[in-house]
Amino acid sequence: MQKLVQGNRSFLRGYFATHRQLFEQLASAGQHPETLFITCSDSRIDPNLITNAPPGELFTIRNAGNLVPHPSLPGGTAASVEYAVEVLEVENIIVCGHTQCGAIDAILNPERITHLPFVSRWVAQAAKLREILEERYSHLTGEARMLAAVQENVLCQVEHLREFELVRRRLDAGRLRVSAWVLRLSTGEVFDYDPDCEQFLLLQDPTEEGTGPVSLGSP
Numbered sequence: 001m002q003k004l005v006q007g008n009r010s011f012l013r014g015y016f017a018t019h020r021q022l023f024e025q026l027a028s029a030g031q032h033p034e035t036l037f038i039t040c041s042d043s044r045i046d047p048n049l050i051t052n053a054p055p056g057e058l059f060t061i062r063n064a065g066n067l068v069p070h071p072s073l074p075g076g077t078a079a080s081v082e083y084a085v086e087v088l089e090v091e092n093i094i095v096c097g098h099t100q101c102g103a104i105d106a107i108l109n110p111e112r113i114t115h116l117p118f119v120s121r122w123v124a125q126a127a128k129l130r131e132i133l134e135e136r137y138s139h140l141t142g143e144a145r146m147l148a149a150v151q152e153n154v155l156c157q158v159e160h161l162r163e164f165e166l167v168r169r170r171l172d173a174g175r176l177r178v179s180a181w182v183l184r185l186s187t188g189e190v191f192d193y194d195p196d197c198e199q200f201l202l203l204q205d206p207t208e209e210g211t212g213p214v215s216l217g218s219p
């Protein structure tokens with residue numbers, strides 16, 4: 001805890017001091033984030049760090065497994081999606097999963113978490129993922145199976161987002177874009193789902209000279 005206290009003092013002297021104007025403006029003018037970023041609670045992910053986004057740019061929802069519960073279920077995730085889309089009018093929604101995700105492991109192996117009733121109930125809503133893996137990836141084991149699960153889970157959550165009428169309306173009107181990302185923890189690289197080739201491809205800056213598409217591996 002002491003580390004965090006010292007960290008805040010250091011933040012005030014450092015980053016805050018050099019960005020005072022930004023914080024004052026955010027406090028007086030309110031927030032106008034362009035992006036709703038939905039990711040896992042995992043401590044190894046820092047949405048602002050991996051996107052180099054300053055405060056005020058990402059409206060963030062975090063939960064175990066970056067799940068988007070069905071619209072018929074009440075909860076903090078649906079409320080934050082509604083607020084981001086209807087009030088803040090974000091232009092992008094990104095669902096960002098990650099490699100080595102404990103929640104995905106729990107979804108695939110519910111017998112390992114029976115002693116955790118809240119976790120069990122939470123991940124039970126994603127049980128469909130096991131069926132998808134069974135149907136399409138029964139030939140995979142170990143890391144490869146996990147990677148396929150991480151990717152398919154992100155795609156499932158994007159589908160859930162489309163089930164929100166308020167999301168669908170804006171997608172149809174061309175006022176919203178939904179993306180599926182996977183962060184590879186070991187390299188910091190982010191892969192974006194390309195529906196044309198049905199692969200997660202390494203994010204590339206169009207202004208930089210690229211090396212051609214780099215795939216995370218078959219989803």
Ligand SMILES: [Zn+2]
Binds near residue numbers: 040041066098101104
């Ligand atoms: Zn996770």
